[in-house]
Structures are given as C-alpha cells and as structure tokens.
Amino acid sequence: MNIKELNEIDFNNIGEASWAVKVLILVVIVLVILGLSYYFFIGDQRTDLERAENREQQLRVEFEDKQQRAANLEAYEEQLEEMERMFASLLELLPSSAEIPSLLVDISQTGLQAGLEIELFEPRGENRRDFYAEVPIRLRVRGDYEELAEFVSGTSALPRVVTMHDMHIRRGNSDDDLLMDATARTYRYLEDH
Template identity: 50%
Template sequence: MNLQELNELDINNIGNWPTPVKAFIIILLCVGVGVGWYYFNTEEQLVALDTAEKKEQTLRLEFERKQAKAVNLEKYKKQLEEMKQSFGAMLRQLPNKTQVADLLVDVSQTGLASGLEFELFDPQDEVPREFYAELPIKLVVYGSYHELGSFISGLAALPRIVTIHDVSVSPRKDGELVMSATAKTYRYLEEEAN
C-alpha cells in the first residue's frame, strides 16, 4: 500500500478500506478511548487512592499509639489508684482548720520536750496555694546542738507534715546555739468548698 492509495480512501466507505488501515484506525481509536478513560475516570480514582493511602498511614500510626496506651491501661489504672491512695494518705497528714491549734501546741511541746527555750514563737498569716494553705511559724529557739537536733527530729516525727525553712544557727555568748527558722505546716483547702 502506497501513499496514493491512502489519499484515495473514502470516508463514507470504510468497509472497503484495506485491512492494515482498518487495524491501524481500530488501534488508534482504542488508544484514544484508553487515554480518555484514564483522564476522565482513572486519574481521579488514583488521586483518591493516594489520599486514602496517606490517610491509612495516619490512622495506622494513631491506632498504634492508642493500642500502646490500651495495652498499658491496666497498669495506668493501678498506678492511678496507688496515687489516689498515696494522695489520700498525704491529705490525712494535713490538718484541717480545727486541728491547726493542736498542731501549734505539738510544735511548741516538741521544742520544750527537746530542752529548748523559745525566744520567739510567732504563727504568721495563712498563705493560700493551689489546693492547700501554708501556715508559717517564725521560731527563735536556743539550746545545745543535740537539743536542736532533737527538736528537728521531733518535728519530722509528728503525725502531720511540718517542714523547716530559712534555718540559721549561730552561737550565743553562753555557749548555746540560737536557731532561727520558719516552720511551715500545711492545710488542705477543699474542706471549705464542701
């Protein structure tokens, strides 16, 4: 088949065209339909597939993170329960408003029982914090080294929480030591909300 024969092909009489030309036209139409199908249908599906794969990766990572938490859920619950019990035990060590006076007496009695003499015992105003209040007590006591140690040890042994801050120890002329400090005890504030 030559170029002259191709120019003489009649578009109205396709059935009489030579077989190689018909095959070429059919292949060309198939390729055109395939390319058209890809651009009008398959391309959108491929974009949607890519988006879905990215979402799958994100969801998979989130699932793995949540699964790791779920695996340890019982441990977390047990730890939370232990923390609640520990917190409850600590709260019981904080005096309520009615027990503060007794605690002040306990601090002063501890000092006297240790053999110390009080130069200053001055309860300060309550300092509110997030869920508790600090009750500072300015102290100036004097006695021997061992009496001061016994006093601090006695405060630590009280059933309520008492901490010592701003400790300063200096010698007196008579050979005894003077200790000035701030003893702080704490009171839980939730009772006032009830």
C-alpha cells in the same frame, strides 16, 4: 508501511489507505481513548484510593493505640485506685484547720523537750495555694547543737507535715550557745477544692 504512506494519508478519504495505516490510526485512537479515560476516570479514583489508603493507615494506628489502652484499662483503673488511696493517706498527714492549734502546741513542746529556750514563736497568717494553705511559724530558739538537731528531727517526726525553711544558725552568748532563726511551715488541705 513506510513514512511516505503516512505523509500521503488523505483524512477525507481514509478508506483508501492501506491496512497498516488503518491499524496504526486505530491503535492511536484506542490509545488516546484509553489515555483520556485514565486521566478523567481512573486518575481521580487512584487519588481517592491513595487518600483512602493513607486514612486506613491512620485509622489502624489509632485502632492499635485504642486497643492497647483497652487491653490495659484494668491495670490503669487499679493504678488510679492506688493513686487515690495514696492521695487520701497523704491528705491525712495534713492537719485540718481544727488541728492547727494543737499542732502549734506540738511544735512548741518539741522545742521544750529538746531543751531549747524559745525566744520567738510567731504563727503567721495562712498563704493559700491551689488546693492547700501554708501556715508559717517564725521561730527563734536558743540551745546547743544537739538540742537544735533534736528539735529539727522531732519536728519532722510529728504525725503531721511540718517543714523547716530559711534556717539561720549563729553563735549565741557562749561557746556552746547557738541561736537559730527559722520558719516552720505546716500545710492544710483546702476542703472547698
């Protein structure tokens, strides 16, 4: 077969063409049919297959993550129980509203036992937060350095949480005499939360 034969093909009378030309035309027709079949049928299925493979990978990762969580579920539950126990024990450190007056007495007694002269002891109103209320107490005490230190240490050792804030210490009337202004805060858990 040569190019001259291809140029002289009469498509109205294809039967007279040589066998080589007939085979070439048949191969071209088969290739066109295969190409169109791939384009219309297999191409869409290939796209669907790629999409399904990507989805499979996502599901595998999700499955492995959930399997890991399921394998550690018992440890997570134990950890949650431990955290709940710790939270309950920490809540016990916060006074209830009925314990606030006795806690105020404890703070005052701690100052007196340290040898301080209490010039101001002014409980303020509660400041409500998310799940707790803050009870501030303005203090002004007079004493020497060791007495002030003993008072602060004694307040932190109380069975309920008491923190000291806005501490300002200045010289008093004599060389050993110091005056401390501070705000002691205790915290109360709000039962309605």
